Amino acid sequence: MTDSFQYTCAAQDGKARAGTFSTPHGILETPVFMPVGTQATVKSLTPDHLDDVGAQIILSNTYHLYLRPGDDLVAELGGLHQFMHWNKPILTDSGGFQVFSLSETRKITEEGVLFKSHIDGSSHEFTPEKSIAIQQNLGADIIMAFDECAPPYDKVYNQKSMQRTHRWAERCLNAKTRTDQALFGIVQGGVFPDLREISAQTIVKLGFPGYGIGGLSVGETKDEMNAMLEVVNEILPENKPRYLMGVGSPEDLINGVLRGVDMFDCVLPTRLARHHNAMIPTGRMNLKNNQFARDPNPIDAVCDCYTCQNFSRAYLRHLIAAKELLASTLISIHNLQFLISLMKQSRQAILDHRFQPFAQSFLKNYKGN
Amino acid sequence: MTDSFQYTCAAQDGKARAGTFSTPHGILETPVFMPVGTQATVKSLTPDHLDDVGAQIILSNTYHLYLRPGDDLVAELGGLHQFMHWNKPILTDSGGFQVFSLSETRKITEEGVLFKSHIDGSSHEFTPEKSIAIQQNLGADIIMAFDECAPPYDKVYNQKSMQRTHRWAERCLNAKTRTDQALFGIVQGGVFPDLREISAQTIVKLGFPGYGIGGLSVGETKDEMNAMLEVVNEILPENKPRYLMGVGSPEDLINGVLRGVDMFDCVLPTRLARHHNAMIPTGRMNLKNNQFARDPNPIDAVCDCYTCQNFSRAYLRHLIAAKELLASTLISIHNLQFLISLMKQSRQAILDHRFQPFAQSFLKNYKGN
Numbered sequence: 177m178t179d180s181f182q183y184t185c186a187a188q189d190g191k192a193r194a195g196t197f198s199t200p201h202g203i204l205e206t207p208v209f210m211p212v213g214t215q216a217t218v219k220s221l222t223p224d225h226l227d228d229v230g231a232q233i234i235l236s237n238t239y240h241l242y243l244r245p246g247d248d249l250v251a252e253l254g255g256l257h258q259f260m261h262w263n264k265p266i267l268t269d270s271g272g273f274q275v276f277s278l279s280e281t282r283k284i285t286e287e288g289v290l291f292k293s294h295i296d297g298s299s300h301e302f303t304p305e306k307s308i309a310i311q312q313n314l315g316a317d318i319i320m321a322f323d324e325c326a327p328p329y330d331k332v333y334n335q336k337s338m339q340r341t342h343r344w345a346e347r348c349l350n351a352k353t354r355t356d357q358a359l360f361g362i363v364q365g366g367v368f369p370d371l372r373e374i375s376a377q378t379i380v381k382l383g384f385p386g387y388g389i390g391g392l393s394v395g396e397t398k399d400e401m402n403a404m405l406e407v408v409n410e411i412l413p414e415n416k417p418r419y420l421m422g423v424g425s426p427e428d429l430i431n432g433v434l435r436g437v438d439m440f441d442c443v444l445p446t447r448l449a450r451h452h453n454a455m456i457p458t459g460r461m462n463l464k465n466n467q468f469a470r471d472p473n474p475i476d477a478v479c480d481c482y483t484c485q486n487f488s489r490a491y492l493r494h495l496i497a498a499k500e501l502l503a504s505t506l507i508s509i510h511n512l513q514f515l516i517s518l519m520k521q522s523r524q525a526i527l528d529h530r531f532q533p534f535a536q537s538f539l540k541n542y543k544g545n
Numbered sequence: 546m547t548d549s550f551q552y553t554c555a556a557q558d559g560k561a562r563a564g565t566f567s568t569p570h571g572i573l574e575t576p577v578f579m580p581v582g583t584q585a586t587v588k589s590l591t592p593d594h595l596d597d598v599g600a601q602i603i604l605s606n607t608y609h610l611y612l613r614p615g616d617d618l619v620a621e622l623g624g625l626h627q628f629m630h631w632n633k634p635i636l637t638d639s640g641g642f643q644v645f646s647l648s649e650t651r652k653i654t655e656e657g658v659l660f661k662s663h664i665d666g667s668s669h670e671f672t673p674e675k676s677i678a679i680q681q682n683l684g685a686d687i688i689m690a691f692d693e694c695a696p697p698y699d700k701v702y703n704q705k706s707m708q709r710t711h712r713w714a715e716r717c718l719n720a721k722t723r724t725d726q727a728l729f730g731i732v733q734g735g736v737f738p739d740l741r742e743i744s745a746q747t748i749v750k751l752g753f754p755g756y757g758i759g760g761l762s763v764g765e766t767k768d769e770m771n772a773m774l775e776v777v778n779e780i781l782p783e784n785k786p787r788y789l790m791g792v793g794s795p796e797d798l799i800n801g802v803l804r805g806v807d808m809f810d811c812v813l814p815t816r817l818a819r820h821h822n823a824m825i826p827t828g829r830m831n832l833k834n835n836q837f838a839r840d841p842n843p844i845d846a847v848c849d850c851y852t853c854q855n856f857s858r859a860y861l862r863h864l865i866a867a868k869e870l871l872a873s874t875l876i877s878i879h880n881l882q883f884l885i886s887l888m889k890q891s892r893q894a895i896l897d898h899r900f901q902p903f904a905q906s907f908l909k910n911y912k913g914n
Contacts, residue, residue: 215867216860222874224851245838245863253841253859261855469614472622482593486630490622491585494614498584501870505591 181358181385183417183438187527191409191436192535194526197386197417199265199317200356201257202232206417206438207522209429209515210235210267211446215244216260218512219446220504223261228482229513230520233265233317235441238310239274243293243300247313255315267318267441270307270348270362273325273390273422284324286340304347312354320388320421321348323362328396334366342378349382360419362388367400369407376411386417389437393423402431409436426455426518427542430535433522440519445511450504452496455514459544461489463507468493481513482506550727550754552786552807556896560778560805561904563895566755566786568634568686569725570626571601575786575807576891578798578884579604579636581815584613585629587881588815589873592630597851598882599889602634602686604810607679608643612662612669616682624684636687636810639676639717639731642694642759642791653693655709673716681723689757689790690717692731697765703735711747718751729788731757736769738776745780755786758806762792771800778805795824795887796911799904802891809888814880819873821865824883828913830858832876837862850882851875 185195197204211218211226214237218226226234236256241247253259256266275282275291282291288303307322322344326337345361352359361384365371379387389408392401405420412418417438423429424442432440445455452464454475461475474484475492483492483506495503518538525534549569556563566573580587580595583606587595595603605625610616622628625635644651644660651660657672676691691713695706714730721728730753734740748756758777761770774789781787786807792798793811801809814824821833823844830844843853844861852861852875864872887907894903 215863215869217864217867217869217871220870220874222851222871223855240867244867245859249839249859252839253857259857259860259863261860470618470621482591486592488622488628490614490618491628491630494584494628495586498586498609498613500584500586501589501873502586502591504870505589505874 180356183386183415185414187529189526189529189531190434192433192522192526192531193436193438194523195417195438197438199358201263201265201317204232204265204439205523207429207433207519208232208439209424209519210439210441211512211516212237212441212443213260213262214443215240216250216256218508219450220501220508221446221512225505225509226262226512229509230516231264231512233267234262235267235269236260236314236316237274238268238271238307238314241268241314242271242310243295247310251313251315257315265318266316268311268314268316268320269421270320270322271302271310272307272323275302276324286343288322304344305351308348308351308359312352312357316357318358318360318386319352321345321359321361321384323364323390325391325394326364326366328366328391328394328400331366331368331371334364334368334371338364338371338375342375342382345379345382349384358385360384360386360388362390362421363408363412364391365404366391367396367404369403372404372407373411376408380411380413384416386419387412388419388421390421392420393428398428398431401428402435405432405435405437424515426515427539429515429518430522430538433519433526433531434535445515446508449507449511452503452507454507455511457538458541463489463492464496465493475510476514479510479514481510483510549725552755552784554783556898558895558898558900559803561802561891561895561900562805562807563892564786564807566807568727570632570634570686573601573634573808574892576798576802576888577601577808578793578888579808579810580881580885581606581810581812582629582631583812584609585619585625587877588819589870589877590815590881594874594878595631595881598878599885600633600881602636603631604636604638605629605683605685606643607637607640607676607683610637610683611640611679612664616679620682620684626684634687635685637680637683637685637689638790639689639691640671640679641676641692644671645693655712657691673713674720677717677720677728681721681726685726687727687729687755688721689729690714690731690753692733692759694760694763695733695735697735697760697763697769700735700737700740703733703737703740707733707740707744711744711751714748714751718753727754729753729755729757731759731790732777732781733760734773735760736765736773738772741773741776742780745777749780749782753785755788756781757788757790759790761789762797767797767800770797771804774801774804774806793884795884796908798884798887799891799907802888802895802900803904814884815877818876818880821872821876823876824880826907827910832858832861832872833865834862844879845883848879848883850879852879
């Protein structure tokens with residue numbers, strides 16, 4: 177299995193890494209941003225749009241696909257790649273984050289998590305073995321260990337939860353049978369450097385072809401997130417990819433790359449698009465604002481996405497005012513290409529050994545979230 | 546002006562015609578189906594999708610664009626082609642159909658129609674001159690005379706309304722100043738052959754580069770519609786295109802072509818798509834039905850649209866169940882390509898002088914609306 181999932185570091189600049197990671201559906205060039213297709217579709221976009229914006233890999237959600245349409249159905253139809261017509265790499269999460277978010281309707285035991293469906297209230301249980309079985313049915317290139325993403329500030333709870341997550345990680349390793357999928361372990365430990373250290377050491381000792389860094393961007397400060405990344409990446413092996421889970425603001429991406437992160441995912445770009453916000457180098461642009469009503473300029477004059485090459489702010493604002501679906505599509509295209517290009521530019525800057533000034537210049541100009 | 550808007554009949558098979566019509570943004574091959582982009586967007590599709598499905602020309606609505614974003618704004622931004630990034634031909638309607646539909650809030654005089662906006666209740670007046678001025682601001686290749694689409698069965702009212710429509714047609718001709726737009730006259734007269742005859746003769750005498758046939762598919766039977774087409778097309782000149790307005794069911798298209806119609810438009814394919822219905826040679830397929838839950842087949846195995854080439858009925862049903870926007874996009878792509886291809890196939894059949902059996906075979910297999 178490990179033969180198929182090789183990480184190679186092509187260049188390092190400070191802690192920042194430019195690398196490649198091989199999967200059965202192609203080689204990822206890292207650092208990379210992964211668009212999220214929760215329900216086997218990146219909202220409002222076709223797979224062709226995803227190709228156009230330069231997506232190398234997408235993420236899909238085990239919890240959602242298990243409930244609807246069902247992982248058995250996806251398997252019967254040839255797996256997630258064929259089902260959604262995406263022939264490049266896919267990563268699925270473990271479902272853990274979603275079931276733990278159902279705080280009112282779930283119960284955690286050593287065995288796993290009992291929860292009720294948000295769709296129809298029906299009862300279900302996820303265990304490490306069940307999560308792996310579902311992810312094997314879905315058939316992504318990269319699958320994730322079943323973990324608990326604990327609230328960041330309760331040390332006693334984080335210690336207890338993290339140790340259970342470690343036991344679950346081992347159960348996931350034992351449950352996995354497919355050799356054409358890479359299982360990533362996940363480091364937890366809240367905002368506590370000593371817990372993060374223990375977690376990273378324990379998960380690394382179990383041995384995975386890649387590592388997720390979980391439990392960040394969930395309420396802690398940016399300084400705390402950055403501090404945890406520094407602790408964890410000091411321990412994670414240099415010859416494996418590092419994935420900062422659920423992180424997607426431009427400044428968090430740059431800060432992550434500065435600290436040696438290789439992979440990111442977030443619903444932010446497509447969610448912002450549905451709320452009329454375009455991502456730009458200085459922050460966000462709310463295209464619903466009156467000031468854009470007669471503005472013939474594109475969102476960003478230097479952006480080469482389909483939206484910026486062909487449509488004015490005035491047209492996008494018209495689509496928003498007229499409640500036309502095309503608004504979400506066009507702004508999603510721009511936002512995804514913005515984040516994907518930011519990672520491509522970062523990669524090139526690392527290869528050229530100019531990533532430090534590139535990152536500093538970006539962070540200096542960036543005003544918003 | 547007429548030099549730019551030449552209709553050439555390449556072949557005739559019975560009454561069915563295969564022709565070309567030249568416009569400033571390209572040559573239409575007829576018969577042709579025109580997708581409707583009411584608010585300067587064909588709902589849920591990018592202009593690239595429209596290219597992909599083979600759209601030669603789209604229709605947009607004067608009433609909607611006048612109210613929002615405003616025709617002056619569209620003009621300021623370079624006209625409708627540039628505004629919505631569609632560089633092929635566009636046709637705008639006159640706004641008449643929409644304002645006459647506002648039956649509770651409009652008042653008709655010889656001068657024009659007073660009406661209230663469906664968006665904010667504000668008062669407005671459309672006159673023939675105003676309609677032409679708006680359509681000149683929008684800048685479509687083909688613009689339509691301001692007419693009244695009367696209820697089909699009231700003969701006294703139809704006679705009175707039709708005569709006013711004729712006077713308005715003349716006022717439209719006098720109001721028009723742009724030479725890069727073709728103004729089509731419109732024949733009215735309800736379901737009454739004698740009125741249709743008078744209307745066709747009167748409008749032809751005024752002299753237009755093309756003719757709309759209005760007031761059909763508004764409640765009359767299909768036999769009545771076909772009878773009116775036969776009366777009118779006997780009178781319309783052979784060297785000008787004929788446009789059956791607002792008609793879009795597959796059988797109506799075939800019946801129209803059989804009777805010498807060249808152009809059609811309708812919201813049906815995109816509206817059906819938003820309600821989960823795919824158009825197929827035998828009628829409609831409701832993709833929300835349970836029977837498709839595990840169906841690996843495309844909507845139509847012989848269709849070469851993007852949707853049928855890449856996605857199963859099971860996937861489309863999943864998108865519908867999950868309320869994902871991509872369902873509308875993918876089914877719209879299929880439905881539009883279905884109607885556009887139907888007209889392309891009809892054209893080829895006419896050129897090959899086998900349209901009569903082609904049409905009969907299609908109508909025989911077609912079960913429903």
